[in-house]
Amino acid sequence: MELDKMDENDWKYHGEGNKSLVVSHVQVILRLLKYPAEDSENPPQTAEQAFRQIQNIVDFSSNVMSSLLGEKFIHSGEVVKLPLEFVRQLSIKVQHQRPAWRCDKVMDIYSGCALCLPNLTSPALHQPTHTPPLCIEIKPKCGFLPSSKHVSKDIKTKVCRFCMHQHYKVANGKWKRRSLYCPLDLFSGSRQRMHFAIRHLIEEPQNNFKIFKGGQCIYSSKEGSDDSLDLNSLLHHLRPYFMYGNNRINSHMMGKAPLNDFIQFLVNALLSGGGGDGGLVMDRRGEGRSFCEASPINKERIRHGSQGLPSDSVLFRILQTQMLDTLDIEGLHPLYRRVEQHLQDFPKERYRLQIDGPYNEAFLEKLQKCPTEDDGSVEYAVAKVHQYRVAMTAKDCSVMVTKERDFQDFLSSRPPAFSYSVSILDLDPKPFDSIPRQLRLDQKIVSCYLRTGGALP
Numbered sequence: 001m002e003l004d005k006m007d008e009n010d011w012k013y014h015g016e017g018n019k020s021l022v023v024s025h026v027q028v029i030l031r032l033l034k035y036p037a038e039d040s041e042n043p044p045q046t047a048e049q050a051f052r053q054i055q056n057i058v059d060f061s062s063n064v065m066s067s068l069l070g071e072k073f074i075h076s077g078e079v080v081k082l083p084l085e086f087v088r089q090l091s092i093k094v095q096h097q098r099p100a101w102r103c104d105k106v107m108d109i110y111s112g113c114a115l116c117l118p119n120l121t122s123p124a125l126h127q128p129t130h131t132p133p134l135c136i137e138i139k140p141k142c143g144f145l146p147s148s149k150h151v152s153k154d155i156k157t158k159v160c161r162f163c164m165h166q167h168y169k170v171a172n173g174k175w176k177r178r179s180l181y182c183p184l185d186l187f188s189g190s191r192q193r194m195h196f197a198i199r200h201l202i203e204e205p206q207n208n209f210k211i212f213k214g215g216q217c218i219y220s221s222k223e224g225s226d227d228s229l230d231l232n233s234l235l236h237h238l239r240p241y242f243m244y245g246n247n248r249i250n251s252h253m254m255g256k257a258p259l260n261d262f263i264q265f266l267v268n269a270l271l272s273g274g275g276g277d278g279g280l281v282m283d284r285r286g287e288g289r290s291f292c293e294a295s296p297i298n299k300e301r302i303r304h305g306s307q308g309l310p311s312d313s314v315l316f317r318i319l320q321t322q323m324l325d326t327l328d329i330e331g332l333h334p335l336y337r338r339v340e341q342h343l344q345d346f347p348k349e350r351y352r353l354q355i356d357g358p359y360n361e362a363f364l365e366k367l368q369k370c371p372t373e374d375d376g377s378v379e380y381a382v383a384k385v386h387q388y389r390v391a392m393t394a395k396d397c398s399v400m401v402t403k404e405r406d407f408q409d410f411l412s413s414r415p416p417a418f419s420y421s422v423s424i425l426d427l428d429p430k431p432f433d434s435i436p437r438q439l440r441l442d443q444k445i446v447s448c449y450l451r452t453g454g455a456l457p
């Protein structure tokens, strides 16, 4: 990529989240910051601050999250400085492709800074003669129920955060229908429950599920539209990738079998060590016996008890990192206040305590060497806040599974080894001062759920 010869016509709109907008050009993507639309005339930060913010994302991902989640899953990318004219033209070009509900924010056209990453939906391995790679993005959200003694409402220990949040989102008109996906099923390690969870992601993807083919998004939720998603067109897309063995082709052509094979493929990828390495490591830890009362899964019908997730699986690593939130927001908030008070008294401590970075080995050490008991110190409080922020990032990340289809698929009755790869993306640090907001949101979600008794459709 020659930064001085950037042409907006080479780039196309790829997608966006709440914080950033992504454009792609074959094997790379640029991830640009977004600002609230009200600030569009005057940016909330200088170009240097924007550069710092993106460098912090890179550092957090490569020095902190990658050692917690496993390097093999992570691409941290690098900060690039783009010509301002290119960025302006790009923002005009992509504007009409953006979903209306995301347009409360505008793309940053002032700093010229962006994060450059490999395009995971169009990997380098892809050979043009083959069927394009199929990529599945899952945003799994929080996979455990809090067991902290600081939890004040019993319901939080029975119904998971995602399921409660669904009721809140429907009540507030964010989504028309509730998703029946439950993260506790996905993180259970039970194939049956995982299959069930993925089926519900397909039925109601919201912003938790997307499918890309050859770099193009072919399946996702269209917010605000009531259209049911086109399962037939999805089946049509999936068929060429899931026809193992000649003898099975006929039945696959007819029915929904590719959908089952597709889900099975995803379950395998999520339980594996990540590199299409075939055999599962049976060293399973964890109970895997926790259920969410809001999940429609029928506990009596779970055929096999699960021993939990294999310890080298992507889901295990994500769950372990999420579980660094040991106190729940209710137990964490007083410690946040302790840090905040300390910073008011000693503003210069902000750097030593690494509140806004730098996200280096010392930061990682602070959170890993946290004492188990609260000794009343600010160091303890900071370590717990750091742990909580890391857990928040792990609750918000996405998993990308890429499947390469090759000719062998036709010939053998088993998919070939190394036919897929697994990555984790969206590993931004969550700001220190987002913690009070987290407490308020938690209270709103729980009280909404208690008010409606979880009785919404």
Ligand code: ATP
Pocket: 014, 015, 016, 017, 018, 019, 020, 021, 022, 029, 031, 117, 118, 119, 120, 121, 137, 210, 396, 398, 425, 426, 427, 428
């Ligand atoms: P969120 O609201 O989930 O926090 P965000 O604003 O932080 O999102 P990302 O999730 O990083 O932004 O990126 C938005 C979308 O762009 C992703 O959901 C994914 O579909 C796509 N994307 C991001 N990084 C890559 C990548 N390296 N390769 C391919 N697609 C990507």
Ligand code: ZN
Pocket: 159, 160, 161, 162, 163, 164, 181, 182, 183, 184, 292, 293, 294, 295
């Ligand atoms: Zn749930």
Ligand code: MG
Pocket: 017, 396, 397, 398, 426
């Ligand atoms: Mg995201």
Ligand code: MG
Pocket: 017, 019, 396, 426, 427, 428
């Ligand atoms: Mg994000």
